[in-house]
Amino acid sequence: MIHDLGLTRRRGTTLLVPILSVLSVAFLVGCSSESDDREKPPRDPKPSASPSATSDQAKALEKQAQEALGIGEADDPGDLFVESGLERASDGIHTNSGLSSGRSYTLSVVCSGEGAGEGEEEVRLTVTAKRPTRQTVTCDSVPVRQRITDAPAQIRIDVDGLAGSSGTVGWRIDELAK
Known part of the structure; x- marks a missing residue:
């Protein structure tokens, strides 16, 4: 038994691999989904001049x-x-x-x-x-x-x-x- 993670061993394999796979998919889906904050423009957009425009x-x-x-x-x-x-x-x-x-x-x-x-x-x-x-x-x-x-x-x-x-x-x- 692996006590600090709360996982048990079965026939030499760890339940850690399937759990990590599920967490990885959840993380990727969460990072790639659109959020409401991204759809709104910033409150105070500040235009910035490019170095060549400034020059x-x-x-x-x-x-x-x-x-x-x-x-x-x-x-x-x-x-x-x-x-x-x-x-x-x-x-x-x-x-x-x-x-x-x-x-x-x-x-x-x-x-x-x-x-x-x-x-x-x-x-x-x-x-x-x-x-x-x-x-x-x-x-x-x-x-x-x-x-x-x-x-x-x-x-x-x-x-x-x-x-x-x-x-x-x-x-x-x-x-x-x-």
Whole structure:
């Protein structure tokens, strides 16, 4: 006798084999049958972007920012290109830019993207030349321009994404012709 399973031996065989066969069939039938939960859609379906769709969207936002700033296009004949760049809004911009002291410049900043919040998504721009100036930039692919007159030798540019903002932030500095 096998006491711990409650089974008895008959002529060298165990009743375990037929019981396991019955349990296996019951398990397979139970796993393959349709349940009511499977027929109902999830309560809050959340669409998820595929990696290629996310990559395509990021590239499109980068292109919008570049076009808005004129990066890659012929410069105005009177202005001298100094530098430009693109970053993800979530990473922000944190750069020091060397300038020619006493000259005048135009700083252009654009945010192309969207966020999770209601209304317009935004980033906060802080430019520190002689003193810090702060401005909010909407992520609508429209550049914001600041004129920097009598520039110091270096300025600090910081752009931080506000809660839920995503997309691409770009900047461009041009020296104004004398």
